[in-house]
Amino acid sequence: MRSQYDVIIIGAGVVGCMVARWLSRYTLRILLVEKTSDVCTGATAANSALVHAGYHAVPGTLKAEMNIKANPMWDRLSEDLQFGFVRSGAYIVAVGEDERPSLDMFLDRAQKNGTPAQIISGREMHKREPCITPEVTSALFVPAGGICDPWGATIAAAENAVMNGVELRLDTEFQEFLWSDEEVKHIVGIKTNRGRFHSRWVINAAGLFADEVMHKAGVRPEFTITPRRGEYFVLDRSRIQVQNVLFPVPTPISKGILVTPTLHGNTLIGPNAENVEDKIDVDVTPEGMDEIWDGGKKLVPSLDRRDIIAVFAGLRPAGNAPCQNPDVHYNHDFIIEIPEHVKGFVNLGGMDSPALTAAPAIAEKVVELLREAGEALAPKADWDSIRPARPVFRNLSHGEQAALVAEDPRYGRVICRCEYVTEGEIVAEIHAPIPATTYDALKRRTWLGTGRCLGAFDMPRVINILARELGKDPLEITKKGDGSELLFRRTKEVP
Numbered sequence: 373m374r375s376q377y378d379v380i381i382i383g384a385g386v387v388g389c390m391v392a393r394w395l396s397r398y399t400l401r402i403l404l405v406e407k408t409s410d411v412c413t414g415a416t417a418a419n420s421a422l423v424h425a426g427y428h429a430v431p432g433t434l435k436a437e438m439n440i441k442a443n444p445m446w447d448r449l450s451e452d453l454q455f456g457f458v459r460s461g462a463y464i465v466a467v468g469e470d471e472r473p474s475l476d477m478f479l480d481r482a483q484k485n486g487t488p489a490q491i492i493s494g495r496e497m498h499k500r501e502p503c504i505t506p507e508v509t510s511a512l513f514v515p516a517g518g519i520c521d522p523w524g525a526t527i528a529a530a531e532n533a534v535m536n537g538v539e540l541r542l543d544t545e546f547q548e549f550l551w552s553d554e555e556v557k558h559i560v561g562i563k564t565n566r567g568r569f570h571s572r573w574v575i576n577a578a579g580l581f582a583d584e585v586m587h588k589a590g591v592r593p594e595f596t597i598t599p600r601r602g603e604y605f606v607l608d609r610s611r612i613q614v615q616n617v618l619f620p621v622p623t624p625i626s627k628g629i630l631v632t633p634t635l636h637g638n639t640l641i642g643p644n645a646e647n648v649e650d651k652i653d654v655d656v657t658p659e660g661m662d663e664i665w666d667g668g669k670k671l672v673p674s675l676d677r678r679d680i681i682a683v684f685a686g687l688r689p690a691g692n693a694p695c696q697n698p699d700v701h702y703n704h705d706f707i708i709e710i711p712e713h714v715k716g717f718v719n720l721g722g723m724d725s726p727a728l729t730a731a732p733a734i735a736e737k738v739v740e741l742l743r744e745a746g747e748a749l750a751p752k753a754d755w756d757s758i759r760p761a762r763p764v765f766r767n768l769s770h771g772e773q774a775a776l777v778a779e780d781p782r783y784g785r786v787i788c789r790c791e792y793v794t795e796g797e798i799v800a801e802i803h804a805p806i807p808a809t810t811y812d813a814l815k816r817r818t819w820l821g822t823g824r825c826l827g828a829f830d831m832p833r834v835i836n837i838l839a840r841e842l843g844k845d846p847l848e849i850t851k852k853g854d855g856s857e858l859l860f861r862r863t864k865e866v867p
């Protein structure tokens with residue numbers, strides 16, 4: 373029997389979406405399944421948004437290899453997919469004399485990994501970043517570091533994949549593998565809450581849940597993922613403090629609490645690193661907030677709590693996979709493999725930092741593995757690498773804004789005042805190749821609701837627009853899918 377699909381990908385985070393896009397170049401029938409109501413809702417939705425240079429990853433690991441290979445890919449990727457990215461460079465700042473020697477270790481790692489790096493004096497650091505602590509003694513400058521829009525990158529990659537023929541099924545949860553009747557240990561598809569789908573290959577890109585998926589395939593029973601929470605503060609755009617990406621000297625388990633500008637002009641402070649048990653626990657804690665504030669103040673003492681407009685947390689899918697290179701003692705590496713004893717399965721796991729950075733190289737590696745496994749992978753003649761961006765009103769000149777409003781008056785109605793998002797942009801996203809059907813989906817695409825009022829002004833209007841465009845009752849409109857309805861009942865109906 374011919375399979376419905378050649379490839380099924382489980383999970384539409386940055387890794388699954390980049391893999392889908394890379395594979396969409398070839399004449400393959402591809403299905404991408406995601407259990408939530410949108411792409412980019414897992415680890416990819418809440419992180420530091422940095423394209424790492426590669427000074428931190430342990431030399432000889434897959435993390436280092438993928439980080440270094442992917443870093444230069446982001447310029448072309450952001451041009452093709454038209455999302456935000458700047459190659460800003462980054463600094464690792466030594467505070468006090470004690471921290472100075474650590475920079476030598478990271479300079480050495482950067483050199484071994486092959487990314488340019490340079491130690492600069494405390495005085496030079498102060499010149500480049502006037503609000504840095506006066507206690508700075510020196511800093512490591514890594515010019516290849518960058519700031520990206522992880523929401524934009526992931527959604528654009530998924531959209532480009534869909535434009536090139538990939539089928540995306542949201543609200544579709546992988547439950548079990550389907551196995552061949554004729555051959556032992558041969559995966560031939562998946563069972564989901566929405567039915568069974570047959571396929572010649574299944575790719576595990578389930579992020580925090582990748583351990584559970586691989587265990588169902590009978591692969592690496594000893595591998596586990598520990599969610600490692602990282603909390604953040606977002607500061608108001610009108611009070612810009614820092615111009616540069618400022619890392620502290622890393623701790624043994626993370627890159628430490630950084631202070632960085634975002635592409636949208638806010639300042640971001642965080643993350644801490646706390647192992648938790650629950651894979652969906654993204655609550656922030658008072659202790660965590662104190663920890664990250666202290667961490668931020670260590671680098672930039674002038675930070676002011678009155679500028680905080682939002683807090684959030686993300687979960688790193690931290691795994692315990694040893695490095696495949698036996699000479700390297702490191703037990704938290706990526707897994708990128710076709711296991712020998714299970715046919716039809718590509719296994720991706722342990723995708724904590726720097727997997728956002730590394731995702732395009734991981735996608736290329738998956739293509740390589742499939743080729744090595746005998747897939748012919750014939751390129752499509754009509755593959756289009758470009759994902760045209762839709763107009764972002766606040767970024768246009770007055771002349772361009774006037775022309776757009778003349779063409780479509782909905783661009784003249786501002787719905788989110790803080791972020792200056794218009795009805796025209798919202799409607800365009802609701803009818804895009806991957807329709808935004810919830811409040812959060814619109815937020816990730818347009819940045820509405822991310823300003824100082826946090827949606828207080830725009831939310832009722834956005835609910836009405838979503839209801840009108842989707843032909844639904846406003847009571848049915850959700851924040852992020854079933855069970856997160858935003859309205860409880862009509863007040864006029866209260867007896």
Ligand SMILES: Cc1cc2nc3c(=O)[nH]c(=O)nc-3n(C[C@H](O)[C@H](O)[C@H](O)COP(=O)(O)OP(=O)(O)OC[C@H]3O[C@@H](n4cnc5c(N)ncnc54)[C@H](O)[C@@H]3O)c2cc1C
Nearest residue numbers: 383385386387407414415416419422546579602687727729
């Ligand atoms: C605090 C923090 C800071 C970070 N900072 C950076 C950084 O600056 N730079 C960097 O490079 N990396 C960073 N990272 C790491 C980066 O965010 C992650 O490594 C990356 O986003 C992982 O992507 P993913 O696609 O593997 O996982 P996810 O984004 O979690 O995607 C997996 C998807 O699979 C879906 N899924 C799971 N189970 C199923 C199922 N059964 N059926 C269907 N779908 C399923 C999930 O819903 C999810 O959408 C950071 C992470 C955190 C948490």
